[in-house]
Amino acid sequence: MSDIHMARLHELTVIIYALSVLLYFFDFIHHNRKANRVAFWLLAFVWILQTAFLLFYMVNTGRFPVLTIMEGLYFYAWILVSLSLGINHLLKMDFIVFFTNILGFIVMAIHIFAPHQYESHVLGEQLISELLLIHITMAILSYGAFSMSFVFSVLYLLQYDLLKRKKWGTRLVRIADLPRLEQFSYLHVVAGVPMLLLSLILGMQWAFIKVPEMPWYDMKVIGSFLLLAFYSIYLYLRIVRGMSGKSLALWNVASFLIVLINFFLFGKLSSFHFWYS
Known part of the structure; x- marks a missing residue:
């Protein structure tokens, strides 16, 4: 998959993650279970995309993606999303879920919009503009x-x-x-x-x-x-x-x-x- 298509999918992931965080916030302070369910499924979709990215990267590189800071950040974000889904589904602890997702969103944004991880300088600059x-x-x-x-x-x-x-x-x-x-x-x-x-x-x-x-x-x-x-x-x-x-x-x-x-x-x-x- 080309860098440009991968970058677009990453951007889509960030936008969906942001929508999930917004809905989790609404549920956190307003106790709206419908918002919680929609946020959960949006976050589940983010997890699916993240998992696909990780597997694709592992197949391409032939190793587990933790040897660089950028790889570690993405794996860390995947861990946070996985824990958030588990806590939301099993423990129903809204306070922890919301703040875990805020942290996960920060880590994912740092990883995705870091320009030096892309081979194309033009693509890196375009991502920064976006x-x-x-x-x-x-x-x-x-x-x-x-x-x-x-x-x-x-x-x-x-x-x-x-x-x-x-x-x-x-x-x-x-x-x-x-x-x-x-x-x-x-x-x-x-x-x-x-x-x-x-x-x-x-x-x-x-x-x-x-x-x-x-x-x-x-x-x-x-x-x-x-x-x-x-x-x-x-x-x-x-x-x-x-x-x-x-x-x-x-x-x-x-x-x-x-x-x-x-x-x-x-x-x-x-x-x-x-x-x-």
């Missing part, structure tokens, strides 16, 4: 989810104010009820947080390859992790502390201000995030 594309796409999708969450929170605050002031009318009727607005806002954060996390993982992988001298105190880097922290706190307040209502909606609105600052201001101040400028 890594950047996936990183940016996932970041923008997460921003889209946070934007929708912000809209629902603003509508929640508007509806809350109308009800408090007893302003009955068509405007009140046309806006959804408070519990539904709060639930929709929450679900969009649930979708956005893991997408942002995976985007940051891939972005760091790209930076290690293309910008090794990158300062980690770069404003865009700090802003992205600050954004992840704010929305993670939102989930903590909602799930663990049981916070709801106006206070949670205000926190969500404040978090979205970080989205705007990170996208428009920190992108301008960044020394290497030129594509946002």
Whole structure:
């Protein structure tokens, strides 16, 4: 099999793995067994592809693939996926499954997008460009989810104010009820947080390859992790502390201000995030 076809299959594996992680995250905090089942079968497909890659490599090289760092990383990723499937199927320990898959995704991304493992320099550079594309796409999708969450929170605050002031009318009727607005806002954060996390993982992988001298105190880097922290706190307040209502909606609105600052201001101040400028 040619390098280009192998690279495409590896990229497909990463995308399917990312979808599996997103669904495992949703199940982890929302206890949705349907999401868990879909995530399990997606991960099983990833395991099948990984196993086929390993067997193909062993047939081609005539040895077990652990003699180089890149070979060891891929075998390590295969071990993590195998353990995750076993834990999910036998022990039902969602916390361990989710974080095992985060680690497995990091290891697989490091292996697949390492350009020096491919004989063709052009192919290696193309993979790095596609890594950047996936990183940016996932970041923008997460921003889209946070934007929708912000809209629902603003509508929640508007509806809350109308009800408090007893302003009955068509405007009140046309806006959804408070519990539904709060639930929709929450679900969009649930979708956005893991997408942002995976985007940051891939972005760091790209930076290690293309910008090794990158300062980690770069404003865009700090802003992205600050954004992840704010929305993670939102989930903590909602799930663990049981916070709801106006206070949670205000926190969500404040978090979205970080989205705007990170996208428009920190992108301008960044020394290497030129594509946002």
